[in-house]
Amino acid sequence: MATAAPETAAERPMIQVVDLHKTFGAQKVLTGINVTVPEGKTCVILGGSGSGKTVLMKHMIGLLKPDQGQVFVDGEDIVPLGDSEIERVRRKFGMVFQAAALFDSMNVFENVAFPLREHRKGWSEEQVRAAVRAKLDIMGLPVSVESKFPADLSGGMRKRVGLARAVVLEPKIVLYDEPTTGLDPITTAYVDEMILEAQAKLKVTSVVISHDIASAFNVGDYIAFLSKGLIIEFGPPEQLRNSENPVVKNFLQTWFDKN
Ligand SMILES: Nc1ncnc2c1ncn2[C@@H]1O[C@H](COP(=O)(O)OP(=O)(O)OP(=O)(O)O)[C@@H](O)[C@H]1O
Known part of the structure; x- marks a missing residue:
């Protein structure tokens, strides 16, 4: 064995x-x-x-x-x-779930900012903005995506937003x-690529x-x-x-x- x-x-x-x-x-x-x-x-x-x-x-x-x-x-x-x-x-840990588990009523920016608003209460809006942008950049998501709502995104993009949110607090795992x-x-290939990136x-x-x-x-x-x-x-x-x-x-x- x-x-x-x-x-x-x-x-x-x-x-x-x-x-x-x-x-x-x-x-x-x-x-x-x-x-x-x-x-x-x-x-x-x-x-x-x-x-x-x-x-x-x-x-x-x-x-x-x-x-x-x-x-x-x-x-x-x-x-x-x-x-x-x-x-x-x-x-x-940052967790990425099977369904992206985004909040439908929040736009992409607010979805990714959400953990920061909960756990980095002392941060300025500028700090939050920079941290969100940095993670969306890594996921290859442009500024134009920030104001969109989950329902307006493809399944693969929703996964990327979910991952951006999962890593915004800089987890080790x-x-x-x-x-x-x-x-x-x-979409599977797109998600695999996302994991590798x-x-x-x-x-x-x-x-x-x-x-x-x-x-x-x-x-x-x-x-x-x-x-x-x-x-x-x-x-x-x-x-x-x-x-x-x-x-x-x-x-x-x-x-x-x-x-
Ligand atoms: N809380 C629980 N109480 C009782 N049995 C459970 C509990 N959680 C899981 N099991 C049982 O443990 C076994 C393994 O479940 P698990 O969910 O880990 O499988 P899995 O490999 O993730 O499967 P899948 O790919 O279908 O999600 C199953 O038979 C399940 O019914």
């Missing part, structure tokens, strides 16, 4: 999950997860429906407590932490929850929860393949492509047959 340790010893772990177990009632959902996401890299947690991706992600941000195991974020085990401490750790689910191939320009650590194989191969430095509550393969995309594990092979084959 694959271990989760990154190959280069020089890579510092930003997230490290160690022997994580979680049971709901009689259902064992996570049965000993080990996975390490090195700082500055993108790790895709890939797996079929019901494999436990969301449950694993919730442990990474302290929304769930495991029955057993540790979750280190930026060097700190978050499992024993109380609510206010977890809140502090959660500020290290960006967590993408199923970023390409339900999107057409062109954000990675290059912001130098964040990224975790992408996905069941989209093509997208995982495009954006992942590492892919962790989750099946029935265990990481059964971990490594760069080539390793997954050449996996001898029958479950991984079957998952990939099914996809290649369809595409």
